[in-house]
Amino acid sequence: MLRTWRQRITITDIVVWTIGFAIAVMVVYGSAKTLALGKYTTETWIDLSITGLALGGVYALIALGYTLVYGILRMINFAHSEVFMSGPFTAAFAAEALVKQGLWNTYPVLSLLIVLTVSAGVSAIIAILVERIAYRPLRHAPRLVPLITAIGASFFLQYTFRGLYGSGLKGYPEMEIFKGFWIIAGIRVFKTQAAAIIGAVVLMLILYAIVQKTKMGKAMRSVSEDKEVAALMGIDVDRTIATTFALGGVAAGLAGILYLLLFPVAHFYMGFFPGLKAFTAAVLGGIGNVPGAFLGAMVLGLLESVGPSLFLDGLGIPAAYQMKDAIAFTILVFILIFRPSGILGERLTQAKA
Amino acid sequence: MQSQNTSLWKPAIQSGLIAGGVAVLLSLVGMVATFNQRFIISGVFSMGQVIFLAPMLLMSYFFLRKTMALSSQKIVLYGLLIGVMGGLVLVLLVLLGTNFNLQAMFINSSSKLYDILTFNQPLAPGLMILLALSAVMGVLASGSFLIPPRISAAVIQGITWVLLVGLLRDLIITVTSRWGPLAGPVKSLFAVSGLKPLGAIFLFALISGLYYWRNGKPVSPAQKPTQTKDRSLLFWAKWAGLIILLLLLPPILGIFFSDILDTVFMYILMGIGLNIVVGFAGLLDLGYVAFFAIGAYTMGVLTSPELNADPMTYWQALPFAMIACVVAGLILGLPVLKMRGDYLAIVTLGFGEIVRLLALSDWLRPWFGGSQGIQLIAQPVIGNMVLNTQQELYYLFLLGVGIVAFIAWRLRDSRMGRTWMAIREDEDVAIAMGINHVAYKLMAFATGALFSGIAGTIFAAKLQSVYPHSMNFLVSINVLCLIIIGGMGSIPGVFVGSLVLMGSPELLREFAEYRYLVYGALLVVMMLTRPEGLWPDARRKLELHEEELEAEAHVLAEAETSAMKSAK
Incomplete structure (x- = not known):
């Protein structure tokens, strides 16, 4: 660099850093004041943290789809939030049918397997269809074009499901085995939350193993490195991309069932916020990086759950929980500004962002 | 074979x-x-x-x-x-x-x-x-x-017109009911819903006959524009006719259809603004509703006696609303300068949601009214006349659209417009050419924000109230759809897109329920088959079909070389 750092600083940097600094001060001051006031007991904080981790697990599974697709196609699959919605929405009907047959609580494992299969299957099919129809023909188009089809596909799916299943809320029946809570080391943990956390961790490990250890995963990684060279090595690029979408779809469908354990209501609009937040998580962890997605999701889940009470209550903001979405978006904006490569990501340089 | x-x-x-x-x-x-x-x-x-x-x-x-x-x-x-x-x-x-x-x-x-x-x-x-x-x-x-193309073209025209006229029955009857002697015959074509069978046959015969006849006519040399003077006269005559028609629309259409027209024009106003950001400068902004909200809320806060001890009038508050929007555009623009494509889209989406969530929150309720919004917003007054009916407000929208469209049209061919397009095509090259991309990108955001904010102020004045719920993500998507369907970077495209996309759900009530389904499908189909839009901008069209043109040129060159070889 020929210029000194002083010359390189622009007005943009000054403004951005000032805003960032102001928010940091606000967060620190708010947290300090909240803790000093002692409005919440330790138990509340632990409860909030567990809620956050359970939510983070769901985000992690959705974020996997964003990260895998971004790794390969360098595009944000905007329709992924609808892929997430489609599976559990369909599964809610399967669950209802199972309840009617009386199988739901008598054979809980079998019912759970059916619901999980339906959810993962529908989500994977939708993901593959979206790739086939909306993305594949446009792989060499200008960048804005697939982005627009992605938004179009997202809306089309949302309102197709609304048309098919109605615009009302669809209740998801509670399972007997998930009712109540366990006391672990004096901490009360709801069974649903425990199931969500454990399920997310196990599924993430399995999916990570698929990406890292299997031949299919190897093909995916090589396509994400360089499509042309991968094709020369005898890898069917189109098929690998379709598999990637399918894998992301399966993860999103399974995430959907975990999400329904936490919030037992399905509706056509349910994908929007979790999708956006999972994307935030993927960016936070470093997009294109699978462990990063998990880490980012857990951090985001925690911040979203603990954040409003910790940062904002101390500032005397009423009904701080209303701001949890705003906190997630603020994190997204600031991560993208200050460290677009995320916590773990190193591969993403400015040129790709 | x-x-x-x-x-x-x-x-x-x-x-x-x-x-x-x-x-x-x-x-x-x-x-x-x-x-x-x-x-x-x-x-x-x-x-x-x-x-x-x-x-x-x-x-x-x-x-x-x-x-x-x-x-x-x-x-x-x-x-x-x-x-x-x-x-x-x-x-x-x-x-x-x-x-x-x-x-x-x-x-x-x-x-x-x-x-x-x-x-x-x-x-x-x-x-x-x-x-x-x-x-x-x-x-x-x-x-x-x-069948011969002349006949099939005529038949397709006839069927299309029967479909359109049948669907727009209500509009046509309302308009023609004021035409005195013509009203009767026109009405007799229609039933309670749609055309009468005989009416349909008549219309089909009329349209396809006319089309067949016109297509068969050889183009006479007299029809070709011979003198430039005549042409410019014709040009101005067309514009004058259009303007007179636009001015006369509300009395022709009546209150109900004027209301639809207001919506269409409001979206044109926003569409022209977003067209600058997305179409000219290539910055995909998904949080465009934020500026609309800021315009509407500034108007509300300044003029509503609910929140303000000393409420202003519409015209006094307008400059403040405009300044607020420009500042908001700059504030959004500054941090996202380095981002491109996908990331920019998602950050702007987040920004739009943050604005909505803030307006909705209990925290800022004393200032913005929380979920109950702001009521009793002032309506514009000119002289002694309060603009408060749909028909009167139409003129305000028309004035806004006129000014904004003129500015956008002049901007497009100005140095600034060409700079925007250079940034859109390749930012790195543009920077290498010495373009100050910071200033120009900010300018695009600020201009877009300003136009959207103006639409917001008129919207607030029209309803006399603003609610956070009307500032949702779907508004951004509406505007985005209409400029993409109309043709990115094309100003007439905004008009066409808005008329088709915003007019149709209002005219056909049944359609309203499926509008986003259809919009989503349209976006995908449009991008797959006709990415330049319905009324494309000439330059944009060239860019999108660059590869095809190159391929064609390549084929031609190959054919030439092979022809030369065989000649040898």
Whole structure:
């Protein structure tokens, strides 16, 4: 660099850093004041943290789809939030049918397997269809074009499901085995939350193993490195991309069932916020990086759950929980500004962002 | 050639199945049943029937258009095959739906739907009719390739006009009811819903006859513009006519349709602004509603006596609202300067949501009214006249659109416009050419924000109230859709897009429920088949078809070289 750092600083940097600094001060001051006031007991904080981790697990599974697709196609699959919605929405009907047959609580494992299969299957099919129809023909188009089809596909799916299943809320029946809570080391943990956390961790490990250890995963990684060279090595690029979408779809469908354990209501609009937040998580962890997605999701889940009470209550903001979405978006904006490569990501340089 | 033709059976069957799948989807999402009450030809033919039969027709048409040089026999056969396959899928749906209770899952799988699909006949004959009509649709499409182009073009025009006129019955009757002697004859063409059968035949004959006659006329040399003076005169005459028409629209249309026109013009105002950001500068902004909200809320906060001890008038508050929007545009623009494409889209989306969540929150309730919004917003006053009806506010929208469209039009060809386009095409190259991308990007954001904010202020004044719920993400999507469908970077495209996308859900109430479904599908289809939009900007069109043009040039060059070789 020929210029000194002083010359390189622009007005943009000054403004951005000032805003960032102001928010940091606000967060620190708010947290300090909240803790000093002692409005919440330790138990509340632990409860909030567990809620956050359970939510983070769901985000992690959705974020996997964003990260895998971004790794390969360098595009944000905007329709992924609808892929997430489609599976559990369909599964809610399967669950209802199972309840009617009386199988739901008598054979809980079998019912759970059916619901999980339906959810993962529908989500994977939708993901593959979206790739086939909306993305594949446009792989060499200008960048804005697939982005627009992605938004179009997202809306089309949302309102197709609304048309098919109605615009009302669809209740998801509670399972007997998930009712109540366990006391672990004096901490009360709801069974649903425990199931969500454990399920997310196990599924993430399995999916990570698929990406890292299997031949299919190897093909995916090589396509994400360089499509042309991968094709020369005898890898069917189109098929690998379709598999990637399918894998992301399966993860999103399974995430959907975990999400329904936490919030037992399905509706056509349910994908929007979790999708956006999972994307935030993927960016936070470093997009294109699978462990990063998990880490980012857990951090985001925690911040979203603990954040409003910790940062904002101390500032005397009423009904701080209303701001949890705003906190997630603020994190997204600031991560993208200050460290677009995320916590773990190193591969993403400015040129790709 | 022969072997190629025989291998087309499989894709033809595939196309037929896809057409059937689309028809089933349209039936199950409820479009068929909803539109069934909307007749095109009263008692004979409803919009619902068009919806489930059109996939066969269109699929067959596009399939045949792609495959060239077939014998006429084959064309008919393939068309028939596609129609029959599509019909079979629908028949399968009817059989499934009537024998099993699908309604537990698909709420629209009602007996009403199956009555419509079987044309209110008993099951077996109904299914036969369905299958036969689907086949006819396929053959009809192949017919357009067999008969002389002059006739088929005339027939297509006639059918399109009958469809349009049948759908827009209410609008046409309202408008013509003030035309004195003409009102009677026009009205006699229509039934309570749609056209009368005789009226439809008359209209079809009239339009296709006219079209046939006009197409056959040789272009006389006198029609060609000979003198530039005449041409410029014609140009100005056209503009003057358009402006007079626009000024006269509210009294012609009446209150109800003026209200629709207000919505259309509001979206044109926002569309022109977003067109600068997305179309000119290539910055995909998904949080555009934020500026609309900021404009509306600034107007509300400053002029509503609810929140303000000393409320301003509309005109006093307008400059403040405009300044607030420009500042907000700069604030959003600064941090996102380094981002491109996807990331920019998602950050702007986040920004839009943050603005909405802040307006909705209890925290800022004392200033912005929380979920209850702001009421009693001032309406603009000119002299002694308060602009408060839809018809009067239309002129305000028209004035805003006029000014903004003029600015955008002049900007496009200015140095700034060309700089924006350079940034859109390749930012790195633009920077290397010495363009100050920071300043120009910020300028794009600020201009777009300003135009959207103006729309917001008029919106607030029109409703006299603002609510955070009307500032949702869907508004951004509406605006984005209309500029993409109209043609990115094209100013007339904004008008066309807004008229089609915002006008149709208001004119056809049934459509409103499916608007986002249709918009989503339109975005995808548009990008796949015609990425430059309905009314494309010339430069943009060239850019999008660059590869094709290059390929063509390549083919031409190859042909030339081979020709030269053979000559040697």
